[in-house]
Amino acid sequence: MALEHAILVSLLEKPGSGYELARRFDRSIGYFWTATHQQIYRVLKRMESDGLLAVREMPQQSRPDKKEYCVVGPGRAALSQWLHESIQPESIRHELAVKIRGAAFDDPSVLIREVERHRQVHSDRLAHYLAGELRDFTGPAAPTLLDAGQELQYVVLRGGIAYERMTIAWLDDVLATLRRLGTSHPQA
Template sequence: MSLAHALLTSLLEQPSSGYDLARRFDKSIGHFWQATHQQIYRELGRMEKAGWIQSGPDPEAGRTRKRTYAVLPAGRDELMRWAAEAAPLTELRDEFLVRLRADAVVGPLGLLPELERRRALHADKLRAYRAIEARDFAPEAEPTRRRRIHHLILKAGIQYEQGWIGWYDEALHTLSED
């Protein structure tokens, strides 16, 4: 996936200024695809040159140079082309797992504090996802297709964090046995 496709998706949801887009990105897509605000602005420039989006002065910006971006038909076509491609399976690549393997080979390396720290980070993220779920996906809300898909994406994050927390619990138990 490229940042451009994430931005096209977000702009199709709502045309925005670069600043507003970056803020919305941080609160939604940014949970599973990270980008700095600088990267977002650079990509918006490339997308505009490619003819995928256009920008114009923001009518509410007053005297500032704030611009609003919107997706052009070519941008929608690109997003549809990309979405139709087979997505590669993300490979697990975690430096800490290599450290754990080294612990198995050379003996205890004092990894328990790092295991506890990493477990706590996953627990924090899980709490954040649960808060989003409680705030945005109340059972009484109308279950539109869009809402159900957004909830499905959030559930992937919830299950991801739950899986890592369970793994860290097992790892902490295993390393504590020695």
């Protein structure tokens, strides 16, 4: 049910349509929770029929109408209740780590390009985060005093930055290891 809660948070930060949510899930919120538009539309419909959200048809010029969703009382209450529950610490699913261990049973050097590609993606994400940090929190245009919501957004962003930095450093370690092993023969 975590998608529901991610949607509640995102809509409380700013009401919007399914389409807009889908784009947010490609950016900001999406760095910590991903979802496709199919999932979002389906869940929005359910949440609306459960009375967590209100919907308004918004006619627009020169583009299709949209349905703008907005959190109402019971939705807020549901979020609050969830905040009071405890969740179990995330279990990572790190496919690349499985691949690296699997490389012992093939030629490890086949992974070099793959790891380089991943490194590039993480490096791009880091740059994106750092740009956001400068824009919203540390740059000249940023507010000098943050409110609670901004403080919390910033601490989450700092987490993203720390994660990407750690990952890049680790991928460098992986690359060095793969190169050191060279094109050795498969074993076991």
